[in-house]
Amino acid sequence: MEYYRDYLRKDIEIADSVKLKPIDAIAKRLGVGKKYLRHYGKHIAKIDAKLLKRLGKKEGKLILVTAITPTKAGEGKTTVSIGLTQAMNKIRKETTVCLREPSLGPVFGIKGGAAGGGFSQVLPMEDINLHFTGDIHAMGAANNLCSAVIDNHIFQGNKLGIDTKRVLWRRCVDMNDRALRDIRINAKEGSRDESYVITVASEVMAILCLSQDLMELKKRLGKVVVAFNKKSKPVTIRDLGIDGAMTMLLKDAINPNLVQTIEGTPAIIHGGPFANIAHGCSSIIATKISLGLSDYTVTEAGFGSDLGAEKFLNIKCRQGKLRPNAVVLVATIRALRRHGGDVNYKRVNVRAVEAGLENLGAHIENIGKFGLPVVVAINEFAGDSADEIKMVKDYCKELGVKAIPAKIFTQGGRGGIKLAKEVVELCKRETQFRFLYGLNKSIKDKIWIIAKEIYGADGVKYSKDAERNIRNLKRAGFGKLAICMSKTPLSLSDDKKRPGRPRGFKVKIDEVRVSAGAGFLVVYAGKMNPMPGLSKKPAALGMDVNGNGKITGLF
Numbered sequence: 001m002e003y004y005r006d007y008l009r010k011d012i013e014i015a016d017s018v019k020l021k022p023i024d025a026i027a028k029r030l031g032v033g034k035k036y037l038r039h040y041g042k043h044i045a046k047i048d049a050k051l052l053k054r055l056g057k058k059e060g061k062l063i064l065v066t067a068i069t070p071t072k073a074g075e076g077k078t079t080v081s082i083g084l085t086q087a088m089n090k091i092r093k094e095t096t097v098c099l100r101e102p103s104l105g106p107v108f109g110i111k112g113g114a115a116g117g118g119f120s121q122v123l124p125m126e127d128i129n130l131h132f133t134g135d136i137h138a139m140g141a142a143n144n145l146c147s148a149v150i151d152n153h154i155f156q157g158n159k160l161g162i163d164t165k166r167v168l169w170r171r172c173v174d175m176n177d178r179a180l181r182d183i184r185i186n187a188k189e190g191s192r193d194e195s196y197v198i199t200v201a202s203e204v205m206a207i208l209c210l211s212q213d214l215m216e217l218k219k220r221l222g223k224v225v226v227a228f229n230k231k232s233k234p235v236t237i238r239d240l241g242i243d244g245a246m247t248m249l250l251k252d253a254i255n256p257n258l259v260q261t262i263e264g265t266p267a268i269i270h271g272g273p274f275a276n277i278a279h280g281c282s283s284i285i286a287t288k289i290s291l292g293l294s295d296y297t298v299t300e301a302g303f304g305s306d307l308g309a310e311k312f313l314n315i316k317c318r319q320g321k322l323r324p325n326a327v328v329l330v331a332t333i334r335a336l337r338r339h340g341g342d343v344n345y346k347r348v349n350v351r352a353v354e355a356g357l358e359n360l361g362a363h364i365e366n367i368g369k370f371g372l373p374v375v376v377a378i379n380e381f382a383g384d385s386a387d388e389i390k391m392v393k394d395y396c397k398e399l400g401v402k403a404i405p406a407k408i409f410t411q412g413g414r415g416g417i418k419l420a421k422e423v424v425e426l427c428k429r430e431t432q433f434r435f436l437y438g439l440n441k442s443i444k445d446k447i448w449i450i451a452k453e454i455y456g457a458d459g460v461k462y463s464k465d466a467e468r469n470i471r472n473l474k475r476a477g478f479g480k481l482a483i484c485m486s487k488t489p490l491s492l493s494d495d496k497k498r499p500g501r502p503r504g505f506k507v508k509i510d511e512v513r514v515s516a517g518a519g520f521l522v523v524y525a526g527k528m529n530p531m532p533g534l535s536k537k538p539a540a541l542g543m544d545v546n547g548n549g550k551i552t553g554l555f
Helices: 011-016 023-030 077-090 104-108 125-129 135-155 203-210 214-223 243-249 284-293 305-320 333-339 350-368 386-398 408-427 443-455 464-475
Strands: 037-039 045-047 061-067 095-099 120-123 162-167 171-173 183-185 192-194 196-198 225-229 234-236 257-261 266-269 296-300 326-331 374-379 403-406 459-462 482-486 506-515 520-525
Touching: 011 120, 011 125, 023 037, 023 045, 023 257, 023 266, 061 077, 061 305, 061 350, 061 408, 077 095, 077 120, 077 257, 077 296, 077 326, 077 374, 077 403, 077 408, 095 284, 120 125, 120 408, 135 162, 135 171, 135 203, 135 225, 135 243, 162 192, 203 214, 203 305, 214 243, 266 284, 284 296, 284 305, 296 408, 305 350, 305 443, 305 482, 326 333, 326 350, 326 408, 333 350, 333 386, 350 374, 350 386, 374 386, 374 408, 386 403, 403 408, 443 459, 443 464, 443 482, 443 506, 459 464, 464 506
Parallel strands: 061 296, 061 326, 095 266, 095 296, 171 196, 326 374, 374 403, 459 506, 482 520
Antiparallel strands: 037 045, 045 257, 120 257, 162 225, 183 192, 225 234, 257 266, 506 520
């Protein structure tokens, strides 16, 4: 492959130039037999989730990719995850990447696709970013079946005594649509307030990603609290009698999706909960299948270490009994300039980088609190100066961590070989992996530990609603669940306007909701909206397709 070095070529043009391998060849390389494959065309297949129980005791090394606090400058966490996987295969380490599925809302909104970039992409890029194998649509159907049954139950006499003012379950759609944030329903049968969430924020998504087989999925769905009755007792999906029907809608979606990277290495893409309003990790099934078949598994968690990594380590690893071996922390010079106060961030600015290093330092410390070794991957861009890169290296060295530049966007796996070799060395170390908190601690204690240790807060302030939520949840028997914080990804604090490393702040908690099926409480730090809106100029405006089905403008 000829590597393009001037950043002018579009991701979709690079993707279109690659001759894909048949998916059977990718499956054979991974060690998946044909009887465990369900084909979706020539280049996509689902892996039967039953394979997980038939794997031997082999367990590869698990590598988590996270990042500093995101900025408009971009960090490229998915791109680094894919490029690192390609690089590790180049040094003859059989490695698979496990990623989340893109949501249509961000694809057509500001962010665009989530299939990597440049010469570190997963393919076929267009299919992955659009409907893929229909998993997210299936989750939306299951979610909205539940909503329909709740309102029908109320209309048909309300035998369960559901308090219509305490219905927790919300409808969903896989699109950014702010008009659905606040609606009124059932005007003829007694109207009530309702709202939509984006599908990837649904508890159905979280449950699918945390279940390890279809029957566990059904059991978890049954536990979901959809409302409280007039006696303040929880009403569950099992009480409604639709846990079986919802599971039926998800019987194919529970199977992970197999595709390939630009360089023909295996990629398993499955599930996609948001990390600012959900737990932000791909499925346990996908991760465990990869660990059972590959020497190394590279996976990512959404946004910075304060959101995705914290939830990956405290929630996914706890529930899946996973033990990571190393962490890759992605940073860019441009993002460090932005954290240092340079709003333009595209020109060399050594002083701004120096000021922005505090943010990087906070994330390095966060990973250290879990007892894991970390390497900083400097995702290089044109315009990064040697002085700026040296400054990052020297800073990290003082903290006992290596910082390694990687040119995986323009060079694919070849540009990440030094990073790959360091990751292999880190995986040889004995880790002291530990969770940040124990589940037996009180709800407030768990929230405080996250706020203090991960965000750097001085305290936590609770609204009257949050105080009442906590009392009611404890009384209902949900006090021992894990904590899933919902806060802005744009700051270590709960204020998106505070980049860098904020100090002297208190985290404000507005609301606490139960996700009993997923096994955690969702704690809203500020007015987080689970239904994003579109920007003034959404990415959809630049997308098109011609008469031959050729797509343009997707990135």
